[in-house]
Amino acid sequence: AAGVIQSPRHLIKEKRETATLKCYPIPRHDTVYWYQQGPGQDPQFLISFYEKMQSDKGSIPDRFSAQQFSDYHSELNMSSLELGDSALYFCASSLDRGSSYNSPLHFGNGTRLTVT
Amino acid sequence: ELKVEQNPLFLSMQEGKNYTIYCNYSTTSDRLYWYRQDPGKSLESLFVLLSNGAVKQEGRLMASLDTKARLSTLHITAAVHDLSATYFCAVADWGGSEKLVFGKGMKLTVNP
Secondary structure, rough: OOOOEEEOOEEEEOOOOOOEEEEEOOOOOOOEEEEOOOOOOOOOEEEEEEEEEEEOOOOOOOEEEEEEEEOOEEEEEEOOOOOOOOOOEEEEEOOOOOOOOOOOEOOOOEEEEEEO | OOOEEEHHHHHEEEEEOOEEEEEEEOOOOEEEEEEEEEEOOEEEEEEEOOOOOOOOEEOOEEEEEEEEOEEEEEEEEEOOHHHOOEEEEEEOOOOOOOOEEEOOOEEEEEEE
């Protein structure tokens, strides 16, 4: 079965550089979520999109932005990178709550971002 | 604000033993999830619990939900080394976006 695809798997950037993370949800899934997981931490919600519109926002720095495109893939753009941005970034997808009540959020394999 | 607490956060147990871990949450929700995560890997869905009294079992793991007490348990039966991982409880926030709020996770080590 198709899963959530994230790219790249690993990314190394220097401080103050920019990074773009991509997420391709499971086909027919219309909702995308981004989470950040620091070392030894629990995943923290950043932002979500439903039908290409932002649906919720969590603890996402102003330096970060995201969008969902017409083909439902999403990109997380990160600028002025800081050492503390080093983390695993997960994308998850689901069907709209009303039609997917019994299904979990499906997580991708994550992008490991290292800022040096 | 929805808060999710797990205990214990670390557990070392012998193979063949049983143990129950707990997940409490602070505000009303209608969905609770358990995920497993191996080091550096993705989050693997174990259970989705939707209603009060829900009980689900998969292999050596059994999860239950008490929505009135805002409590879920994950029971491990006859632990084996392959169960070693971090287990997260996550609760759907009624804010409407279906976003999940995670507990801190419980790191389980099963010793031979």
